[in-house]
Amino acid sequence: GHPWCRGCGGEALIYVKLISSDGHEFIVKREHVLTSETIKTMLSGPGHFAENKTNEVNFREIPSHVLSKVCMYFTYKIQYTNSSKEIPEFPIAPEIPLELLMAVNFLDC
Amino acid sequence: MRSRTIGELLAPAAPFDKKCGRENWTVAFAPDGSYFAWSQGHRTVKLVPWSQCLKNFLLHGTKNITNSSSLRLSRQNSDGGQKNKPREHIIDCGDIVWSLAFGSSVPEKQSRCVNIEWHRFRFGQDQLLLATGLNNGRIKIWDVYTGKLLLNLVDHTEVVRDLTFAPDGSLILVSASRDKTLRVWDLKDDGNMMKVLRGHQNWVYSCAFSPDSSMLCSVGASKAVFLWNMDKYTMIRKLEGHHHDVVACDFSPDGALLATASYDTRVYIWDPHTGAILMEFGHLFPPPTPIFAGGANDRWVRSVSFSHDGLHVASLADDKMVRFWRIDEDYPVQVAPLSNGLCCAFSTDGSVLAAGTHDGSVYFWATPRQVPSLQHLCRMSIRRVMPTQEVQELPVPSKVLEFLSYRV
Numbered sequence: 001g002h003p004w005c006r007g008c009g010g011e012a013l014i015y016v017k018l019i020s021s022d023g024h025e026f027i028v029k030r031e032h033v034l035t036s037e038t039i040k041t042m043l044s045g046p047g048h049f050a051e052n053k054t055n056e057v058n059f060r061e062i063p064s065h066v067l068s069k070v071c072m073y074f075t076y077k078i079q080y081t082n083s084s085k086e087i088p089e090f091p092i093a094p095e096i097p098l099e100l101l102m103a104v105n106f107l108d109c
Numbered sequence: 110m111r112s113r114t115i116g117e118l119l120a121p122a123a124p125f126d127k128k129c130g131r132e133n134w135t136v137a138f139a140p141d142g143s144y145f146a147w148s149q150g151h152r153t154v155k156l157v158p159w160s161q162c163l164k165n166f167l168l169h170g171t172k173n174i175t176n177s178s179s180l181r182l183s184r185q186n187s188d189g190g191q192k193n194k195p196r197e198h199i200i201d202c203g204d205i206v207w208s209l210a211f212g213s214s215v216p217e218k219q220s221r222c223v224n225i226e227w228h229r230f231r232f233g234q235d236q237l238l239l240a241t242g243l244n245n246g247r248i249k250i251w252d253v254y255t256g257k258l259l260l261n262l263v264d265h266t267e268v269v270r271d272l273t274f275a276p277d278g279s280l281i282l283v284s285a286s287r288d289k290t291l292r293v294w295d296l297k298d299d300g301n302m303m304k305v306l307r308g309h310q311n312w313v314y315s316c317a318f319s320p321d322s323s324m325l326c327s328v329g330a331s332k333a334v335f336l337w338n339m340d341k342y343t344m345i346r347k348l349e350g351h352h353h354d355v356v357a358c359d360f361s362p363d364g365a366l367l368a369t370a371s372y373d374t375r376v377y378i379w380d381p382h383t384g385a386i387l388m389e390f391g392h393l394f395p396p397p398t399p400i401f402a403g404g405a406n407d408r409w410v411r412s413v414s415f416s417h418d419g420l421h422v423a424s425l426a427d428d429k430m431v432r433f434w435r436i437d438e439d440y441p442v443q444v445a446p447l448s449n450g451l452c453c454a455f456s457t458d459g460s461v462l463a464a465g466t467h468d469g470s471v472y473f474w475a476t477p478r479q480v481p482s483l484q485h486l487c488r489m490s491i492r493r494v495m496p497t498q499e500v501q502e503l504p505v506p507s508k509v510l511e512f513l514s515y516r517v
Binding site for chain 2: 070073076077080081086087090092094097098100101102104105108109
């Protein structure tokens with residue numbers, strides 16, 4: 001079994017693993033990654049993708065500096081959706097927005 | 110669908126002489142969110158510390174709208190001991206006030222995201238100024254912290270209908286007047302008038318700077334919408350499309366979009382870099398024919414304001430409604446009733462919309478707020494520094510190009 005999930009085989013796993021093109025692994029709550037329509041489809045498809053069985057998704061075209069930002073956005077989105085708190089600015093460093101946009105366009109989030 | 114009101118500031122009643130006439134053509138928030146100003150009629154402008162205002166609204170709640178006394182901003186002010194605490198001021202301008210604008214020597218947050226050079230002059234502390242445009246064409250500049258008059262700018266021969274400061278902290282002020290001109294003033298140089306912008310054939314109603322301070326939009330009677338290059342002070346282009354007087358304009362926070370409001374009942378969203386109309390928000394259905402739109406009707410749109418998330422626009426029309434629109438939807442996402450509304454402005458943090466009415470009162474609503482998509486956040490980040498022409502050259506799929514150009 002996986003040390004980082006509550007239990008396998010039938011039970012809903014609370015974490016998934018996202019792997020960047022340069023081999024970095026990001027362990028993120030399943031609830032968070034469902035922000036991305038694409039990942040949601042990948043994880044719930046009827047055995048179409050190999051990822052469905054292992055709760056891992058390999059992003060062969062998304063480098064870690066982009067994927068890490070995407071994971072940060074997932075947290076930001078969950079934290080401030082349906083919350084009465086002030087929504088702070090989400091910082092995007094000037095070097096990455098275009099690369100990030102391409103990845104996010106694919107991920108649909 | 111109905112907006113949540115959070116408070117109101119009512120115009121003072123007696124013992125003011127009602128014959129003086131009430132006016133509330135503008136409301137404004139200071140760039141750092143510290144103050145809120147509005148012309149409450151009788152030639153006076155009231156300046157209130159915004160956080161205090163909000164606290165009062167939250168204390169009294171919004172349920173008893175009929176019991177207006179509980180929502181009235183009371184005069185129990187800061188205690189005498191703390192000198193640096195922002196204080197309430199009432200400024201007597203000596204003439205009917207048509208326009209207001211706050212100016213700061215600190216660049217606005219949006220400006221700081223752009224790679225521009227700015228010089229910061231410290232006059233002991235950062236300056237926060239309030240410019241007031243008057244009926245006789247004069248412009249008075251006040252120090253917000255002390256309430257004192259600093260400068261008196263005399264040159265316009267008619268009503269100064271709108272004022273706007275460059276958001277880069279340079280304290281460059283632009284005034285728009287019924288005398289058909291706009292004037293550019295340098296407040297760091299004792300209010301020296303640097304340039305007269307000529308081109309309007311009729312009254313100029315409003316003006317707005319792009320967030321990077323490079324462009325100015327001016328709108329006016331006879332369907333006029335002009336864009337000016339503010340490095341060379343030349344006209345870039347005329348935007349054609351409205352069928353009647355254009356009375357308000359505002360840029361989106363990334364400068365990629367320009368909203369204009371007209372008496373032809375429409376708000377148009379333009380791409381200021383190409384002059385193309387991207388979206389249209391109608392306030393009358395079916396849309397009026399050009400002949401009707403060119404004449405009098407009860408759907409004149411008076412004011413338009415872009416929210417800070419770059420996704421929402423607020424409009425104020427004569428049909429007694431305030432509408433919040435999303436730029437990707439044809440119908441308003443929220444509406445609120447408002448009679449005799451003349452102007453609206455979002456608070457500095459975008460959480461509140463203030464609207465001023467003909468009788469000198471101001472009403473406030475909580476704005477529709479949601480976490481923007483990461484795609485939109487990237488788009489704004491890119492568009493802050495890239496005009497449409499440059500976007501077209503990017504080596505990206507056409508679907509992404511369309512999205513970046515706001516053409517979806």
